[in-house]
Amino acid sequence: MQYVSTRADVSAAAAPSQQTSAQFSDILLGGLAPDGGLYLPSEYPQVTGAELDAWRKLSYADLAFAILSKFATDIPEADLKALAHKTYTADVYRNAREGENAADITPLRVLEENGGRKLVLQALSNGPTLAFKDMAMQLLGNLFEYALAKQDAQLNIFGATSGDTGSAAEYAMRGKRGIRVFMLSPHKKMSAFQTAQMFSLQDPNILNIAVEGVFDDCQDMVKAVSNDLEFKSRYKIGTVNSINWARVVAQVVYYFRGYLAATTSNDQKVSFTVPSGNFGNICAGHIARMMGLPIDKLVVATNENDVLDEFFRTGIYRVRKSAETYHTSSPSMDISKASNFERFIYDLVGRDPARVKALFTKVESDGGFDLSGGPGSDGDEFATVAQYGFKSGKSTHADRLQTIRDVADDYGIVIDTHTADGIKVARENLEEGVPMIVLETALAAKFNETILEALGEDAERPAGFEDIESLPQKYTVMPPDVDKMKAYIAANVDAAPAL
Ligand SMILES: *Cc1c(COP(=O)(O)O)cnc(C)c1O
16 A cells, blocks of 8 residues: 655656655654645555455454555554554443443444434544544554554654643553653643643653643644754654544544444445544545445534535635634634645545645635635536535534533433534434434533533543542643743653653
């Protein structure tokens, strides 16, 4: 399996310097391709009906191995299998609730079956940090440790978080050999629960830095350090953001799992509704569908930050300025641009890297592009979006509160705010004869403030999380100063060379 950048011309006619392609292990520890594009397989591996039949009987770990082995062809199969089994165990996904089996890893729950209409919830948030990011990040932690050990190398992960990504990264990397995590978060701006989740980690390889500023200040510092290539290579700085290809692949697995668990024969189809921000999660659904998984619709559910809903309604992609980005009660979807969207656009424009490059250069210069085919537009490919199964919808704070109440009343379970956005939009897209699976992206306990507002009572906390706020916390407070940050990294990396 070869990987190409969405912006690289790999045709025979291109200059040899452009034609580079890479293996899975080459891109594992990296982010963007050197040309600014995102990596994708040169072609999507296809699944046969016989494979799907065989996969119906597999454990989650064995299914993950079967799918990963189509993408990570340069990792010996026995190693990959061991990594999949280490990652996807009931022990790690132990926050399953009543009526769910932790061994299913992503258990399905039928919410409603009304004639031919069926609404199903797939729980992706039973991992250590109670959000779906664990599904991919836990695998990444094990893959990184494996790859670094082979090269006898080290990696210092440097990132910024407003909540879910940082904690998922820390819980995946804690105690891993050869890896250190430097995670920036805005000082006193995260919820008490999120702060406690991250700062209570005492592992020596986890370094929390509370920046005296807002999330954008943290992100600016990450960008500034990443742009200093000499510093970056000297101190082995890497990232784990949502454009990482291995994270996307890990997410492909649960679309297969959801499909196989909701159907009995490959003649049946299902649809998925996915609460979306950076287009990472649903991008994996697109890839599963391109591999031949019988998915009917892929429904994008956004919050008030409706960049993606706007595109899937109009064909116009218009990124927002940070000042135009709303702070909502589904905060993990508060984005101004969707960092994985380029992967879908690559397929939509017929895998033409020159078009992709021109379109995303225009995003930087003009704030977006228009594929509606209207006067002055940049193309007319929006007309073919339906072939890829995409639909979309949007949900607001009022919708979220109402949906949390309805779901508690009708089905007796408390859902988180992001999942509520998914259910709201899924209900608008239910179709006769096609089960609709909504991906549950977090547990309610993580966003308790809004649960309290909606239901007048606290969300239930999984065992072990009852007193998390009272645990001792380990973190360093710093001003938003890039030089001080670099000095801090250098001191900590030099101070502890051998982990
Ligand atoms: C990250 C996140 C999302 C959005 O996922 P994308 O891959 O960025 O679209 C949705 N819900 C929760 C709880 C998240 O943490």
